Amino acid sequence: MSTQTPPRSSWLKPALIGAALVAIAAIGYSSLASSTPxxxxxxxxxxxxxxxxxxxxxxxxxxxxxxxxxxxxxxxxxxxxxxxxxxxxxxxxxxxxxxxxxxxxxxxxxxxxxxxxxxxxxxxxxxxxxxxxxxxxxxxxxxxxxxxxxxxxxxxxxxxxxxxxxxxxxxxx
CATH class of the missing domain: 3.40.30.10 (Glutaredoxin)
Structure with a gap:
């Protein structure tokens, strides 16, 4: 029985999407924090x-x-x-x-x-x-x-x- 590593494309896309969501959330938080009335x-x-x-x-x-x-x-x-x-x-x-x-x-x-x-x-x-x-x-x-x-x-x-x-x-x- 051999174990194969999943192709890079199968985990790369979700990782990039996750990183992008974290970045967007951080930008949203910092702009929200800097606009407190x-x-x-x-x-x-x-x-x-x-x-x-x-x-x-x-x-x-x-x-x-x-x-x-x-x-x-x-x-x-x-x-x-x-x-x-x-x-x-x-x-x-x-x-x-x-x-x-x-x-x-x-x-x-x-x-x-x-x-x-x-x-x-x-x-x-x-x-x-x-x-x-x-x-x-x-x-x-x-x-x-x-x-x-x-x-x-x-x-x-x-x-x-x-x-x-x-x-x-x-x-x-």
Whole structure:
């Protein structure tokens, strides 16, 4: 009794079809993951002004969850300021959301002392952090495109050169 190996064509075609389906599924998943809509929230800045995420539609914007007690947040803030200053002329907006446990007077003092040029909002009830997927780790930053879709989430300090390239591409697109 001899055992013959099946001809290559009998297993090659199903293998290629399977590989193609896996690739299509991966592409579908990544495009789905990169098009999560940003939640509809209203930010209340340190001056008491309300800014809705709806009002930011049509612009690329970043939402940065931070705290004055977070060493990484404080370390990255000058680079966030540089990023904002570099791209604000191209229509980018930026909202720094202080976590609910951050004392409002600390946030106000930090924002004034460091002359933060962008919107600094308080999340006193934690509702904004909840709406963005229950953010608990700081810093966490979301990059949102002109259509209101989250295209990138950074937990920890972003790779700023890569962030700048992504901002250039997103603003141009």
């Amino acid at each position: 940003a939640p509809d929230v209203t930010f209340i800045d340190i001056k008491g002004q309300k800014i809705s995420s709806q009002s930011l539609r049509g612009k690329v914007f970043m939402v940065n969850f931070w705290a004055t007690s977070c060493a990484t947040c404080v370390k990255e803030m000058p680079q966030m300021v540089e990023t904002y200053n570099k791209f604000k002329g191209q229509g980018m907006e930026f909202v720094a959301v202080a976590m609910k446990y951050d004392a409002p007077n600390y946030v106000l003092n930090y924002a004034e002392t460091n002359r933060l040029p962008f919107t600094v909002a308080l999340d006193s009830g934690g509702d904004i952090a909840k709406a963005f997927g229950d953010v608990t780790l700081t810093p966490t930053t979301f990059l949102i495109d002109k259509n209101g879709k989250i295209i990138k989430r950074y937990v920890g300090e972003p790779d700023f050169p890569a962030l700048h390239k992504l901002l250039e591409k997103t603003i141009a697109g």
